[in-house]
Amino acid sequence: MTMYDRWLLPDGIEEVLPSSAARVEDLRRQLLDLYRSWGYQLLITPLVEFTDSLLSGLGTDLDTLTYKLTDQVSGRTMGIRADITPQVARIDAHSLGQEGVSRLCYAGSVLQTRPGSLLGSRLPIKVGAELYGDSSLAADIEIISMMLETVACAGLGRVTLDLGHVGIYRSLLADSGLDSDQEQAVFDALQRKSLPDLKLVLAPLADAGRRQLILELASKHGDLSVLEDVPYAAAAVAELHEVRAAIEHRYPNVDIYFDLGELRGYDYHTGLVFAAYVPGFGQAVANGGRYDDVGEVYGRARPATGFNTDLKALLDLLEQVPLASAISAPVGSDDAMWQRVGELRGAGEIVICSLSGEVDPRCDRQLVCREGDWQVEIL
Incomplete structure (x- = not known):
């Protein structure tokens, strides 16, 4: 590899730059808050697991999508998660093991050996929800409703x-x-x-x-x-x-x-x-279904239904929006100024100190002292 191509990433692997990363994180927070309002509890699953558990119960496709490696501690084969659903099923069946209905949600990156579509990502950010312990059609309707609410939350229009x-x-x-x-x-x-x-x-x-x-x-x-x-x-x-x-x-x-x-x-x-x-996009933006008894391989057969979506794919369908505006503040040790900066940041404003005297290009306002009072003015 020459110094001219060291910046290249593998096909289907991409970084998320500041403007997009901010939007991804905003939508992730909104969706997890949405699921929380429906009673779904957040899980954070491990990036890697032994393939014995990671690839159990969800068909052969998952096996071919999963990157595998050898654990240097145990000598066993591990896989980098290509899907989060089997991990959630394992947690419901084994780690939680509670009776009755479990409502669980998640958000995290997965790595896949090939993209789901021609120009798709091999590193999607999966967000989803799973409902265990109820075989009724009402459970499926709840999950479908949450999937539709997810697309609406992303602002994708008619579905x-x-x-x-x-x-x-x-x-x-x-x-x-x-x-x-x-x-x-x-x-x-x-x-x-x-x-x-x-x-x-x-x-x-x-x-x-x-x-x-x-x-x-x-x-x-x-x-x-x-x-x-x-x-x-x-x-x-x-x-x-x-x-x-x-x-x-x-x-x-x-x-x-x-x-x-x-x-x-x-x-x-x-x-x-x-x-x-959604109109103009040939691939599903979210999908799911019922998958009863997947947890049997972990010791507990449970009714199950759920869905997931890819945050990055959702945002690719939306128009780019400018980064949030910011306030420029001078560098100094004035106590009143720092108190005012703290107040502004606490209120949700972005305040950027002009370290070298140059104003950050995101700033459309500035903090100035007028007769001993620090005020925000338009630049």
Whole structure:
């Protein structure tokens, strides 16, 4: 590496500069205060854990996303967290171990081996909330509501809520006679909504009626009409209807979109899956779902539902705003001046001392002494 490229960072790894860092921190505080107002308790999870626990229960995708290293103390393999949800599940099941409902939230950076999208970050700042110990649909509705409140708090404007249910797909694949490789091929084709590929991989399926229903899943997305004439998974469809009614009542300005072939997180989700979208951005800005019994690998199988978002991705969608203005103060030992500086800072103002006599460019006001009284004046 030459001296000309020592400043380069790996692809997908970026620093957050002052103007953006201030906005990230402001939004982080607002969101954690929001979750606190709903009764969610903050957790701070470790950056690294043994992979035995870090990669348990949430599917194979997490394994490929996780950087691994050898612990020089124990000789065991550790992973740098690529997702915080499994850590929270472990804490609920083992470290807390409390009965009844647990409401937990978090905010922290994760490191992933590859970005979630072409221009995405491998170092997102994840913020989210998880609810354990309640299997009712009311718990899912609470989490979906918090996800929508999160997007609203970020000021992203009109939101579309995407709803799906993995139970619909599972009901069609149950007892189908397809082996695991064939089921994986069906899954991949359905996720791409590729009808030619789907027809090809479903050819071994002897049940022509079921084959047609699986093919139709690729086009089962849109408004409420997609829930009509679904002759299977009645319980899952009923849950989608109930969630739609509750969210429409609470958030009448939110558009609701159904996708019965949505299989995001299929490896570990057990029921409803949901995501929030905003106009002009093709990726979900927040997503989540139900993932019951993940804590079983930690000794306690618990109902679970939750969501998360990436703070940096949220702010990338917002217009840049200027840094907060500041007040310039002279360097000196005047007691009255320092008392006034303390008062201003205590009131939330930024006061910057002019160490060399030069005024910081962020300052639009100055502290001056008029007849023994320190006053703030426009520069």
